Structures are given as structure tokens and as C-alpha cells.
Amino acid sequence: MSDYIVEMKHITKRFPGIVANDDVSIGIKKGEIFALLGENGAGKSTLMSILGGMYEPDEGEIYIRGEKVQISSPNHAAKLNIGMVHQHFKLVSDYTITENIILGVEPMKKFAGLFPYVDIRNANRKIEELSKNFGLEVDPTKKIADLTVSMQQRVEILKVLYREAEILIFDEPTAVLTPQEIEFLLGIIEGLRNGGKTIILITHKLEEIKKVADRCAVLNKGNLVDVLDVKETSTKQMAQLMVGREVNFESAKAPAVMKEEVLKVDHLTVKNEDGFEVVKDVSFTIHSGEIFAIAGVADNGQVEIADAIAGLTKVSGGKVLLQGKDITNESIRNRTEMGISYIPEDRQSFGLVLDFDLSTNLALKQYYREPFASKGILSKEEFEQFGSKLIDKYDIRSGQGIKTQVRSMSGGNQQKAIIAREIELQSPLMIFVQPTRGVDIGAIENIHKMMIQQRDQGKAILLVSLELDEIMNVADTIGVIYNGQLQKIASSESLTTNEVGEYMMGAKHE
Amino acid sequence: MSKDKKKKSLRYSLIRPISNEKWQPISIPFVSIIISFIAAAIVILLIGKNPLQAFYNLFQGAGILPKPSYAGYKSMLTDFLSLLNAMTPLVFASLAVAVAFRAGLFNIGVSGQMLVSGFLATIIVGYSGLDAIIAKPLVLLIGMVAGGLMGGLVGWLKYKFNINEVVTTIMLNYIAQYVISFFIQMYYIDPVSRQSKYISEAARLTLVNVEIANLKMDIPLGFILAIITAILIKFVMDKTVVGFEIKAVGNNRNAAKYAGIKVGRNTVLAMVISGGLAGLAGVTYYLGYFSSIQPKVLSSIGFDSIAVSLLGNSHPIGVIFSSFLVSIIDQGSTYMSSQAGIRQEISSVIIGLILLFSACGAYLKHKVSRLKEKEVDQKESES
The missing domain is CATH 3.40.50.300 (P-loop containing nucleotide triphosphate hydrolases)
Incomplete structure (x- = not known):
């Protein structure tokens, strides 16, 4: 025995x-x-x-x-x-x-x-x-x-x-x-x-x-x-x-080349359903070619900031400006049109309609406009063509191609589909909330690569993540949030992991 | 061992016809219907009658199969036309439920919406003496608008105050039932029939006792409209931006909102469409199939339509077929009871069974996919 x-x-x-x-x-x-x-x-x-x-x-x-x-x-x-x-x-x-x-x-x-x-x-x-x-x-x-x-x-x-x-x-x-x-x-x-x-x-x-x-x-x-x-x-x-192959933990990335200001968040305050302030007087800016990461322990208001910028949550004070235009009271659709891509935290209950097929989900933010629809009538061919193109381009794997019900896809591929859809919008501002949560190492590497690629193409990127390693790895600028307030904003080179950790716990005050 | 295997392979061959997922939307309701007829046959056997005879009579009574003899001015065609006449409001009502269902809403208020639109059309057009050419379209229009407004109110309450539509529709059913009953009894009662006074022939959507080729038949004008409407609804749901948004809201509110779809507007819109369809059901029922309104009674069509819609997979074309089947059983029941000596209520039992088994469609589907998995497993391990 x-x-x-x-x-x-x-x-x-x-x-x-x-x-x-x-x-x-x-x-x-x-x-x-x-x-x-x-x-x-x-x-x-x-x-x-x-x-x-x-x-x-x-x-x-x-x-x-x-x-x-x-x-x-x-x-x-x-x-x-x-x-x-x-x-x-x-x-x-x-x-x-x-x-x-x-x-x-x-x-x-x-x-x-x-x-x-x-x-x-x-x-x-x-x-x-x-x-x-x-x-x-x-x-x-x-x-x-x-x-x-x-x-x-x-x-x-x-x-x-x-x-x-x-x-x-x-x-x-x-x-x-x-x-x-x-x-x-x-x-x-x-x-x-x-x-x-x-x-x-x-x-x-x-x-x-x-x-x-x-x-x-x-x-x-x-x-x-x-x-x-x-x-x-x-x-x-x-x-x-x-x-099954070599993995790069450190994303190779060139130093950021920051250009004009894309997003300006000005004294933003957000209340939750109970009227409690979850985001308190937060201000920051993100430039073209910059990855701005919000670090923090879960439920400290970071998701609400992202939601407020994308229009999913009402703002109770302050302003959000996109490329100099005040979008604080714009509808979600208008914000998308004006140039915001959003990869939400909860991909299954927000990012996707699980019982729709893959091609429909890939067109979820564009279905209403040319070439997907004209005069209110949808074009099935356009949905399918667009879907096939994205599946190839972003290597989205699914059982039955564009016809696959998204519910049956793995979490990593669901996330790929969302990211593909949002990148294809070609928005000047991209918001990633917990983009690598629950996906495996190979996919994480890939997602980081895509974020940096987008940055290098001149996008402004807001990253919200609970993984400190991820933030240290890809961010150019880090804002640390604690209890709804930004404790510190600094370039990523000037901060150590430990320091960020201390700000995250609210331990370090200036 | 081999016996066991044989038993298993028999089971697989039984499920094979419905294991193809592409055909399941059709095959599963079909199997549900077969099972319910078997169950109904058992019930009929238990009361000591011949089920085949009963089913045959059912189809004869509905005008699908010829009767041995007909009264004067009657034939199989006249029976069939009355079947279509009875089926028309059911198609509209089931479409109403189906549209709401696609938007993730449960419209239990079809009966109330039918009654309100039927009543308004009755007092505005039915008693007006307008010419048929104006009266009939006006009846349809009033039905649609009244039902649509009532449905829209439900949608708006849901959007504005987040009141569950199930609650509001049930309450509005009561309100409609008693308020209208009050008006009928106060102002529009026919003292003999104890119903509302009959409407003018011009306003009626079914042409009654039309003499053609020595037959007297009822021609339901609304039936054509019902078929066209079903096709139109299918087109709207599958091919248009409006339908896309309604379905997205129905499937996942959060994702719809995230994608920039106005959830509130689509909720109201879906309920307006649903209510409008219920309104059409109302006018084809009270100003077509009937020509007066019985006070204090809600039509059972509004409730049957929920299950009929389910049987038709909430699909506009499927709804036509499921309405057809249910109407056959309903219409054929009188003849069955007189010929086979089976009480008319048995037909309600059969309908009940069909609707019960159709509600089990999801279970059937699940069971089939489980068995299929096992079969694949077995084949692989054998090879």
C-alpha cells in the first residue's frame, strides 16, 4: 500500500x-x-x-x-x-x-x-x-x-x-x-x-x-x-x-508619450442608492497616450467613478469633460458616440446579453447605425460579416462561430469578445474595469498587450483594478483611492508597490 | 447486460427525433401535444368512452373533418369559418402576451385590456349608426389605441415607480371589470339578454349569416388581419432596431442600459404594443365573435392566451398554430359532447393538459439534452 x-x-x-x-x-x-x-x-x-x-x-x-x-x-x-x-x-x-x-x-x-x-x-x-x-x-x-x-x-x-x-x-x-x-x-x-x-x-x-x-x-x-x-x-x-509556452510577466512597454487631454474629471461626487457619498470630490485628468490606473481595495468607489464617466450612474456633483466638452448630463448612447468605450466589471450581467449569439453581442453598441441598420431595419449580413471579422482579428474562440450563444463561451473568451467590441468603437477614451478578473494567465498577458497597444495608438485609458501587480505593470499614472477619495496621484515610476499598498489602506496621508 | 443495452438504445431512438436543437422549437411543443392527447385519452377511457371516437368528433365539430349530416344552410365550411371566428381574438391575445414576454414582461392584463377596448369601441362606434366602411376601421383603431394606452400605463408605472407589471395588470383587470360593468348596467343594458345592447351590424368585425352558395356563414374579417399582424410582429421583432432593443431589454436590462438602450422607453413601448394587440383581441371578441358585452365577466381568452403563447414558444408564427389547436378543441367540444356523450368540460381538461405539458417544454428539453450527452458518452466508450 x-x-x-x-x-x-x-x-x-x-x-x-x-x-x-x-x-x-x-x-x-x-x-x-x-x-x-x-x-x-x-x-x-x-x-x-x-x-x-x-x-x-x-x-x-x-x-x-x-x-x-x-x-x-x-x-x-x-x-x-x-x-x-x-x-x-x-x-x-x-x-x-x-x-x-x-x-x-x-x-x-x-x-x-x-x-x-x-x-x-x-x-x-x-x-x-x-x-x-x-x-x-x-x-x-x-x-x-x-x-x-x-x-x-x-x-x-x-x-x-x-x-x-x-x-x-x-x-x-x-x-x-x-x-x-x-x-x-x-x-x-x-x-x-x-x-x-x-x-x-x-x-x-x-x-x-x-x-x-x-x-x-x-x-x-x-x-x-x-x-x-x-x-x-x-x-x-x-x-x-x-x-505550454514562455510567459512574459512584465509587459514590455515603451515610455508613455502623452499628448492632449482627453478626459477631465472635475470635483466628481457620486451618491449611491441610499444617498451615501461613495465618490467624494474626485478630480483627475487622462491624456491621449496615457494609462491612468485607479488602485484600491474593492468597494472604495472606483467602480462608481467608471460608471459615472460612462453614464451608468448619476453624478451628484462636479463635472466630467471629454475632449473639452461637458458630458456630465449626456445619455449613455451619446457618450458612446462621443468616444467612450467601456469594459465593465461584471461582464455577464452588464457586458453581454448571454442569450444572444456572438455576432449580435459584438455589434451590441453599433446595431442601430449604418451599416448594421438602415431606416430601422437590421442587416443580418452586416452583423455576420462584422462578427466573423472580429472573431478572426481577436482570436475569439467559440463552439459555433458567430452563431454561438455567448452563455456557452468560457469567461476568457467572453472577455475577449467585449474587449474586441470596445476597441472596434475606436473611442478616444477606453475604460477597463477589472479586465483580467477570472481569466487565465495567457489571456491576461494578451489583454495587457492590447491595452498598451491602444495607448500607443493615442487612446486615453482608464484602468480600474484590484490587482496591484497589474497596476504596477501597465499604468503610467496611478491614482490611489480610499473611501471614495483619491489619496494620491503620481506617475507609476515614482511609487513603489508598498507605498501604493499603504495609500490603499488609507494609512498614508500627506 | 444486453437487455439493458437494448432498453437504453430504445430510449435513445425515442428521443432522437427531438434531439436536434434546430428543430426543437417545433418538435418540443409537438411532443407536448402528443403526450397531452395520450393523457386525455386515458381520462376519457377512465370515464368509459372511446377516446379515438371523442377526438374524431372534436375535429368534426371544429370543421376540420366532415360530419355525417348537416342542418340546413350549414356545411363543413361554415363550421370551419366559425372556428376561425373564435380563433381570431385568441391569436391577437396570444401575440400580446408573446410581445410582452420578449421584453421580459408578464402581461396578465390582456383580459382587462380587451374589455376596455371592446367597451369603448362598442359605445363610440357600435351604437353610432356609422357606415360599415368607416365603422369597421374605426373599431379596429379604437381597439388598438385604447388597449395600447392601457398597456402603456402599465409600462409607465413599471418604469417610473418600479411597480411590478403583474400586480398592476391584475388590479387593472378588476378596475376595468367593475367600472365597465357599472356603465353597462346603468346606461347600456338590454333588459332581455341582461347584456349590453347589441351593436350595429355595420360595426361588427364578423359578417354574420352571409348567404353564399346556399350556405349561411360567418366571415371573420379580423382573421386575415390577425395573420398579417403575426407576420408583421415577427418582422418587427427579428429584423428591426425596435425589436432588437425590446429583446435586449427583455434578456438583460443591465446590458441593454450599458449598450445605450433606453430601458424605460422600451418597457413602455413593449407594453403599448402588447396592449394594442390585446385591444385588437378585445374588438374582434366583443365586436366580432360576440356583438355585446356581458357585465362583470372577464373573458377567459386573456388568461388562456398566456399558455397558448407559451405553447407557441412566444413566437408570432408559433402562436398562430397553437391558437388554432386550442380553438379546435374548444369549438369541437359541443359536438363531441352530443355525439360521444362525453361532457363538454372534458375538452377543457384536454386544453388544460396541453397547456400543462407545454409549460413543461423546458424540462423536456433539459431531459433530452441530458440523455443525448449520455448517449455520446456511451458511444465514445464503446468505440
Whole structure:
């Protein structure tokens, strides 16, 4: 018998049209942090869904603690002490933490030996104990609705711990967290390992793997490329294996050649629905040939600034000027016509109509004008021609070309489609909000390249990002936002990552 | 093992005809209809009658199949024309639901919109003594405008105050029902029929008892208009900027707004179109199929149309066919009950079953794609 707690041998899983896992064999030792690295669509999640009982493999065998098993359902997996912390939380927001955790495995007691009821008090105590043991620190009586995203994730972790999981699978756990929260979570994961648990970490972020993982399996297009010892491998090597070619982390870019002013934001104030000021008296300018990045922790008003410039949010004070013209009260359509391209943060609920096909989405900002429509009648041929042209030009991959329903496309390709559409508008101002969120390294590199290309062609670019590395990498000028106010505006060369980080936390004042 | 396999392959051959996604918009409703007829057959068997006989009578009664004998001045053609006469308002009403549905709105107020436009057309034109040449177009116009305004009001309330259209349409149904009932009973009541007074023949959209070739038939002028309207709506939805914007708003409000589409204006517009169509349903019903209004009653067409529209996939042309089918069952029921001795209400059960199964279309589609996936899996692992 081997010393592996989990062994997956020759696993193959096919979906219509693709092989998600092709003869993949991995072994995971007890008490290690085992990372699964791969681009979107590499088959990481499928492999772990098989282990978690969501799918059954077409071929191959699974051994848990040396015993051959067929995991038929998530409940079965739980019985084998396998627990999954999902990327998208599955919590009832009106229930307390305890209620969520015990849902499905409620501890019952009988009142007067007759009437069964759920023993919440005991459960509360047990969960409090559990959370202290692993440094998770939650108040079990709080409602989910009142918790931050990172707290909700802790509840998800507690949920699997409560079910006595020994093998914990984390599916992209850091995708929704801020840098500080990531730090904390990685600490917790290490603590779990030190407490004897076995951890499987699905991610495409290399730094995280480098930081906590012991070993790492690299998947590419459904195939296992290699299993590496993390200590002896550089992040660069990992990235190469993952993408299957050499990757440039640093975007090569020439120094900015700034010309005339394109955007002027003058004492901008924005209120949210509750009348609370989320953007307070913000002023900055962006020039032709400049990438201006707003750095900041999530929900500090940066998205509202972008929305206000694009016209999606009402401005309550101040002005927005595009090429010298006051556009503060213009309609969204007029702003697009006057020269604003906008890549929104939430590509699925804002950037795309998921049930429309690809060509329609690519023409979503131009459908009403020549040549797409004349006298109110749409031209199908023009939609198709334009769509085909963009698919080629921007290498957008989809199952059925221009006819593909956008819903069925991968996140990276959806983003490519949006960026293609917005670049094609040829607007003097381009706004990118979190353009690389949830896309893989290859695509990130590509998106950065396109941004710099657009800059070099004389566009003014506003970048809003939560990834500090991204900002340091591509920005010419950085504005750091904290609590709705711009703390600092300076050229990117004059700032270090640490300094930006301090401004982001509101720690550094001038 | 081999038996098991055989069973499986049988199942695949059963689903194959509806596994082609291109044809699913047609094949799935078709399968729903077949299933519901099977279910209806079971019901009829349970009450001890012959289902085939019943279905045959149903089609005979609707003028699709010939009856063994006809009364004077009647023939299969006259039956068929009354079928079209009854079908006309249903087509308009279902189109009304379909258009709203494309814009992401649920127009439950078709009945109320029908009643208001029917009533206004009745008192303005129906009792006026205008010539047919002016009266008939005027009836249509009033129907469209009244329905459109009422639908527009719903859209505006949604846009301005974010009031759910389901709530406003239901409430407006009640308001229309009782306010109009008040006016009819106060000013327009016919003491004998206890309905509103009959309108002039000139204003009526169905030509009644026209004698042609020794037959007396009802010619529904609105039917032609209904077909033209369906084609027109299809064109607007598929090929024009207006339709594009309505669909975009219906599919994803946020993305539509982001793309510069005026969400509020399109919400109101979609409801105006929907209401206008409901208005046409109203005038072809109260001033066509009937020629008076029964107070305190809402037409069930307004509600049936929701399911009929669903059965037709909210597609303008599909709606014509689903209205046709439902009207056949409705119209044929009297004859069925007299010939086969099955109570007329059974036809409502059949309609109910069809609509129920058509609502399950999405489930059917899901199930088929699941089975198809499995089949592909199996084939691959066998090879």
C-alpha cells in the first residue's frame, strides 16, 4: 500500500465535444497542501468534481486511504471525509452561520422525550469551538446577509469541517478576496494542514502556490503535464508548464508619450442608492497616450467613478469633460458616440446579453447605425460579416462561430469578445474595469498587450483594478483611492508597490 | 447486460427525433401535444368512452373533418369559418402576451385590456349608426389605441415607480371589470339578454349569416388581419432596431442600459404594443365573435392566451398554430359532447393538459439534452 490518502488513477472524463480529463493520475499524501494549477478549462475543476462526487469518471479508478471507491454523490464524498469549499458560496442569506452549517445534518433533540427540535444551542457552541481551533473566529449567531465575502468563505470552510472532512478541496478560494483577506486565508489553509488535514487547492495564481503548497500538479487542456515539488520550482517554470509556452510577466512597454487631454474629471461626487457619498470630490485628468490606473481595495468607489464617466450612474456633483466638452448630463448612447468605450466589471450581467449569439453581442453598441441598420431595419449580413471579422482579428474562440450563444463561451473568451467590441468603437477614451478578473494567465498577458497597444495608438485609458501587480505593470499614472477619495496621484515610476499598498489602506496621508 | 443495452438504445431512438436543437422549437411543443392527447385519452377511457371516437368528433365539430349530416344552410365550411371566428381574438391575445414576454414582461392584463377596448369601441362606434366602411376601421383603431394606452400605463408605472407589471395588470383587470360593468348596467343594458345592447351590424368585425352558395356563414374579417399582424410582429421583432432593443431589454436590462438602450422607453413601448394587440383581441371578441358585452365577466381568452403563447414558444408564427389547436378543441367540444356523450368540460381538461405539458417544454428539453450527452458518452466508450 502506498502512503497516499487520495489516489486518482487514469481518470478520463469526456463532455460532448471535449475531453475534460485525459488519463490523469495523481496521488495526494496525507497532511500536505497539494495544488492543482492550470488555465481556465484545463480540467482542474472537473477532476475535483469527480473526487467530490459531482461527476462520475468515464474511465479510471479512485482510491481513498488505499481502498477502491466509486464516489456516487457529494453525500458519499462527505462520508469519505472529503469536503469541497466552492468558489460560489452556497449559503442561505437569511439564516445564521450555525443554521447554514448544520443544514442537512441538524442535531436533533426531543423535548419532553416526544417533540423533536433542532438543538441550536449545542450546535452554536460546537461551531464556536471549531472556529477557534482553526483560527476562523466567527460569531455563529450572525446572519449570512450581514457578513463580508471573506467571512462567508469562512462559513463555507466551517461547513466542511463540521462534517468532519479530512480532505478539503478549495476551488479558486482567493478569486473573490482582497490582498489582505488572501493573506489571512492562506494562513488558515496552512493552519488546517498543520492540524493534520489534507488540502487540495485549485488555483491559477502562482504566488499562492509558491507561498503555501507543498506539491503542485500542472494540468493543460485536460492532460497532466507534471507534478512538481513547489520548493524546487520557480513561478516562471510553473507558468510555462501551465500555458505550454514562455510567459512574459512584465509587459514590455515603451515610455508613455502623452499628448492632449482627453478626459477631465472635475470635483466628481457620486451618491449611491441610499444617498451615501461613495465618490467624494474626485478630480483627475487622462491624456491621449496615457494609462491612468485607479488602485484600491474593492468597494472604495472606483467602480462608481467608471460608471459615472460612462453614464451608468448619476453624478451628484462636479463635472466630467471629454475632449473639452461637458458630458456630465449626456445619455449613455451619446457618450458612446462621443468616444467612450467601456469594459465593465461584471461582464455577464452588464457586458453581454448571454442569450444572444456572438455576432449580435459584438455589434451590441453599433446595431442601430449604418451599416448594421438602415431606416430601422437590421442587416443580418452586416452583423455576420462584422462578427466573423472580429472573431478572426481577436482570436475569439467559440463552439459555433458567430452563431454561438455567448452563455456557452468560457469567461476568457467572453472577455475577449467585449474587449474586441470596445476597441472596434475606436473611442478616444477606453475604460477597463477589472479586465483580467477570472481569466487565465495567457489571456491576461494578451489583454495587457492590447491595452498598451491602444495607448500607443493615442487612446486615453482608464484602468480600474484590484490587482496591484497589474497596476504596477501597465499604468503610467496611478491614482490611489480610499473611501471614495483619491489619496494620491503620481506617475507609476515614482511609487513603489508598498507605498501604493499603504495609500490603499488609507494609512498614508500627506 | 444486453437487455439493458437494448432498453437504453430504445430510449435513445425515442428521443432522437427531438434531439436536434434546430428543430426543437417545433418538435418540443409537438411532443407536448402528443403526450397531452395520450393523457386525455386515458381520462376519457377512465370515464368509459372511446377516446379515438371523442377526438374524431372534436375535429368534426371544429370543421376540420366532415360530419355525417348537416342542418340546413350549414356545411363543413361554415363550421370551419366559425372556428376561425373564435380563433381570431385568441391569436391577437396570444401575440400580446408573446410581445410582452420578449421584453421580459408578464402581461396578465390582456383580459382587462380587451374589455376596455371592446367597451369603448362598442359605445363610440357600435351604437353610432356609422357606415360599415368607416365603422369597421374605426373599431379596429379604437381597439388598438385604447388597449395600447392601457398597456402603456402599465409600462409607465413599471418604469417610473418600479411597480411590478403583474400586480398592476391584475388590479387593472378588476378596475376595468367593475367600472365597465357599472356603465353597462346603468346606461347600456338590454333588459332581455341582461347584456349590453347589441351593436350595429355595420360595426361588427364578423359578417354574420352571409348567404353564399346556399350556405349561411360567418366571415371573420379580423382573421386575415390577425395573420398579417403575426407576420408583421415577427418582422418587427427579428429584423428591426425596435425589436432588437425590446429583446435586449427583455434578456438583460443591465446590458441593454450599458449598450445605450433606453430601458424605460422600451418597457413602455413593449407594453403599448402588447396592449394594442390585446385591444385588437378585445374588438374582434366583443365586436366580432360576440356583438355585446356581458357585465362583470372577464373573458377567459386573456388568461388562456398566456399558455397558448407559451405553447407557441412566444413566437408570432408559433402562436398562430397553437391558437388554432386550442380553438379546435374548444369549438369541437359541443359536438363531441352530443355525439360521444362525453361532457363538454372534458375538452377543457384536454386544453388544460396541453397547456400543462407545454409549460413543461423546458424540462423536456433539459431531459433530452441530458440523455443525448449520455448517449455520446456511451458511444465514445464503446468505440
